Amino acid sequence: MSQTLADMRRDYTREGLSEAQAPLEPFSLFEQWFADAVKTEQLPVEPNAMTLATVDAQGRPHCRVLLLKGLDGRGFTFFSNYDSAKGQQLAARPYAAMTFFWPSLERQVRIEGAVERVTAEESDRYFQVRPLGSRIGAWASPQSQVIKDRAELEGLLAETEQRFLDQAPHCPPHWGGYRLVPERIEFWQGRSSRLHDRLNYRRQDDAWLRERLAP
Known part of the structure; x- marks a missing residue:
């Protein structure tokens, strides 16, 4: 290798993220960032691609890249085979985490929460437009x-x-949608010298607590 792994790095200098730029709830900020990603990211990067992490019955983590296919005030929706490995893991432990990374914007969003199946009607409606x-x-x-x-x-x-x-x-009976209902959403904006901006939203009852995390 012409460059060692220890020497591989990129300095993030695009922009920052301040509390003044962030609303008191996370969904509108995610929608704004996602719209920016749709306009900015170029193929082969897919703006709605995200890494989904699940845990199996033995507590071992598993990750894979999926596409986000729905977003509203209830949560983040994706679709899969219910009998797949991820489907069995979600049946055993219905919690997950997802991460979006938009390199052109130097942004990352991490989302964690409980996962539920969407209704059969929602699954069929999406299936028919595939x-x-x-x-x-x-x-x-x-x-x-x-x-x-x-x-x-x-x-x-x-x-x-x-x-x-x-x-x-x-729509097959073994196929359909899942909705991750967020309990935590962290917005990460790359900054110079690894002093990144991290704004974290935690759900408390029916409200959101916004806080800054050290990079």
């Missing part, structure tokens, strides 16, 4: 299960395509 290939894939793939090879997956796909040859695929 591309046809994604809808068929939700039926074809036994997500997280061991398969022999790629040929087995392609065979399952061919069988599923034949099954839905004359009808539109409906």
